[in-house]
Amino acid sequence: MQTQNEEMIGVLTAMSIVAKRLAKQLMSLEEEEESNEQNETSFECSGRFEKSSR
DSSP, X not given: OHHHHHHXXXXXXXXXXXXXXXXXXXXXXXXXXXXXXXXXXXXXXTTOOOOOOO
16 A cells, blocks of 8 residues: 555656646746737837838
């Protein structure tokens, strides 16, 4: 029974570590997207962004 509990603890710990890494990656991607959106808005507001009239 103890071996089974230790194995379960190991699996849950590994799942927790992976979940934490995935959460960090997701946060990083969201921050990057927000930064890109802000840069696009700044670029458009500066007058350097011109849309085609076609």
